Amino acid sequence: MTAPGTAPAPAGRPGGLVRTVARTHRTALALALLVLAAATAALVWLHSLTDEARAGHSACATPPTDRLPSCAAVDAITADDTYTSGLSVTVTLLSWVMFPVAAWAGGALTGRELESGTARLAWTQSVTPARWLAAKLAVPAALLTAGTGGLVLVNVWARGDADPDLAGDWYYPDVFVSTGPVAVAYALAGLALGALAGLVWRRALPAAGVALAASLLLHTFLERHREDLWPPVTRTEAGSFELPRSALQVAWADSPVNGVPLTRATFHPESHFWPLQYVESGLLLAVAAVATAGAFVLLARRLP
Amino acid sequence: MSAATVGAPTAVRRFPEPRGLFLAMLRVHRSALLFWAALVAVAVGALLWALGPGADSAWAEYRASGCGGDSPNLGCDLPGPAHGRYDTVVACASGLLAVLPVLTGAWAGGALIGRELESGTARLAWTQSVTPARWLAAKLAVPALLLVPGTLVITLLHRALWASDSHLQRVLGWREWHDDSVFEANGILATAHPLAALALGVLAGLVVRRALPALAVAALAVMALVYVLDDVRPHLWPMPPGTPVLMHRHPSSHFWPLQLVETGIVLAVAALATAASFALLRRRTGAAV
Numbered sequence: 001m002t003a004p005g006t007a008p009a010p011a012g013r014p015g016g017l018v019r020t021v022a023r024t025h026r027t028a029l030a031l032a033l034l035v036l037a038a039a040t041a042a043l044v045w046l047h048s049l050t051d052e053a054r055a056g057h058s059a060c061a062t063p064p065t066d067r068l069p070s071c072a073a074v075d076a077i078t079a080d081d082t083y084t085s086g087l088s089v090t091v092t093l094l095s096w097v098m099f100p101v102a103a104w105a106g107g108a109l110t111g112r113e114l115e116s117g118t119a120r121l122a123w124t125q126s127v128t129p130a131r132w133l134a135a136k137l138a139v140p141a142a143l144l145t146a147g148t149g150g151l152v153l154v155n156v157w158a159r160g161d162a163d164p165d166l167a168g169d170w171y172y173p174d175v176f177v178s179t180g181p182v183a184v185a186y187a188l189a190g191l192a193l194g195a196l197a198g199l200v201w202r203r204a205l206p207a208a209g210v211a212l213a214a215s216l217l218l219h220t221f222l223e224r225h226r227e228d229l230w231p232p233v234t235r236t237e238a239g240s241f242e243l244p245r246s247a248l249q250v251a252w253a254d255s256p257v258n259g260v261p262l263t264r265a266t267f268h269p270e271s272h273f274w275p276l277q278y279v280e281s282g283l284l285l286a287v288a289a290v291a292t293a294g295a296f297v298l299l300a301r302r303l304p
Numbered sequence: 305m306s307a308a309t310v311g312a313p314t315a316v317r318r319f320p321e322p323r324g325l326f327l328a329m330l331r332v333h334r335s336a337l338l339f340w341a342a343l344v345a346v347a348v349g350a351l352l353w354a355l356g357p358g359a360d361s362a363w364a365e366y367r368a369s370g371c372g373g374d375s376p377n378l379g380c381d382l383p384g385p386a387h388g389r390y391d392t393v394v395a396c397a398s399g400l401l402a403v404l405p406v407l408t409g410a411w412a413g414g415a416l417i418g419r420e421l422e423s424g425t426a427r428l429a430w431t432q433s434v435t436p437a438r439w440l441a442a443k444l445a446v447p448a449l450l451l452v453p454g455t456l457v458i459t460l461l462h463r464a465l466w467a468s469d470s471h472l473q474r475v476l477g478w479r480e481w482h483d484d485s486v487f488e489a490n491g492i493l494a495t496a497h498p499l500a501a502l503a504l505g506v507l508a509g510l511v512v513r514r515a516l517p518a519l520a521v522a523a524l525a526v527m528a529l530v531y532v533l534d535d536v537r538p539h540l541w542p543m544p545p546g547t548p549v550l551m552h553r554h555p556s557s558h559f560w561p562l563q564l565v566e567t568g569i570v571l572a573v574a575a576l577a578t579a580a581s582f583a584l585l586r587r588r589t590g591a592a593v
Contacts, residue, residue: 107519112516205415205516205519208414224392
């Protein structure tokens with residue numbers, strides 16, 4: 001029999017640590033939730049504009065015919081502009097999540113605590129340094145995965161079978177990042193790089209700057225080399241042909257062989273979306289894992 | 305005589321105070337100074353390379369692939385590796401100019417003002433015969449004086465590149481004079497935007513008084529300013545009646561009028577932010593100013 005009133009305390013320490021991390025960074029948490037709510041609301045609203053936007057972008061004729069509306073009427077619809085610019089802003093925001101995350105992780109999450117000595121204080125409060133770092137990484141990582149992943153799902157739903165004229169093709173850099181798991185991988189890589197930069201520099205502002213620079217380099221590098229992450233398809237035909245719009249063209253050559261014009265196109269069909277997503281996500285998660293391991297090793301070596 | 309022995313060494317130090325403030329600022333922010341020097345060096349190096357060997361090899365590659373003649377060839381739309389390199393280097397140089405305002409604002413809000421107010425270094429400085437107003441004036445003037453020559457050099461080189469690579473632009477060009485990055489890099493906006501960002505960052509630092517939040521506020525404010533400016537740009541100079549107000553509908557002769565109107569707006573923002581900064585500091589420090 002256990003005495004009433006001595007019910008086992010709910011695992012106090014981990015919960016306490018999680019709450020501490022959430023409380024210390026409550027401004028960042030509130031801002032992130034605000035951005036998440038605003039982006040979700042914007043995407044739901046943009047989704048409701050889809051039909052009107054399509055009408056504002058349809059073929060037209062002057063004077064109108066039986067099948068085609070008049071161009072003046074189509075021009076008067078502005079929903080397509082709102083839809084296009086709204087989607088492009090949310091898509092860009094989603095593919096840039098890494099940058100504020102990295103700067104925040106380097107500056108506020110680890111750099112500032114090591115600069116001001118708050119970290120040393122925490123380590124005297126029955127929290128070992130390794131558990132401190134683990135909580136610092138795990139709480140934001142869980143929230144980022146849920147938030148970014150959720151927003152990607154809302155984004156994919158809101159775009160539906162969007163007209164590429166209005167919403168962009170699958171291989172546009174920002175569209176590609178914001179419609180698949182790679183968006184989550186970017187956010188996690190930014191978090192790990194930022195935490196590592198904070199531990200290396202141990203000062204808030206330089207760490208934030210370095211983390212941002214490292215993320216910019218990684219983001220730019222992957223954007224430029226995305227097409228090399230999966231073997232492309234090559235199509236060679238006599239004469240000339242056109243690739244469908246959904247193909248991401250990598251190389252094109254038309255050279256006459258023995259007097260016969262020969263066209264050789266190298267491209268990624270739309271079916272390469274998932275392999276490309278998986279390879280890029282894998283690379284980013286590897287970067288995140290290496291940076292996290294580096295952070296733990298560095299922390300262990302710094303301690304007396 | 306004692307007057308002779310004392311007089312000689314004191315006569316050398318004629319302007320100790322302003323120079324001391326200037327040197328102290330350079331020393332405190334030496335990593336930012338080094339960063340700025342490196343950024344200018346990279347951008348200048350990239351543009352010089354693009355002007356000389358970069359453009360030459362891109363053009364040679366284009367001619368070697370049987371393009372540039374009279375016969376139309378579908379393959380001529382696609383750049384080869386040399387043109388890819390040329391494009392990357394030019395994009396890096398104008399990309400550095402494009403991120404410069406946000407970097408300047410974030411640094412001014414975080415390191416230049418916010419951190420000094422948070423840690424109390426500013427209060428220490430104000431006891432060292434530097435009044436708060438002179439402290440703020442130096443904080444604004446020294447970075448501004450260092451920003452202007454750097455951005456002007458990059459702008460002049462970018463204009464030289466823009467004038468010289470017209471044959472490449474014609475056949476493979478995806479950059480137009482009215483593209484945001486080209487428009488800014490080819491005129492005085494590349495100088496005006498960072499100055500406004502500096503003033504906004506200083507104001508954010510004085511309002512928030514903490515390094516990291518000031519950095520975030522300043523960066524967001526500068527991004528918002530640049531976004532709004534990109535958005536209203538086509539409206540800044542009248543179009544012929546009946547033409548849709550879009551940047552690519554402007555004739556290229558509108559380049560300088562558009563530049564000058566926007567520069568006026570940006571410098572007005574900078575002046576307002578600076579005036580607000582001085583007013584705020586005066587209210588905070590009372591009669592000490």
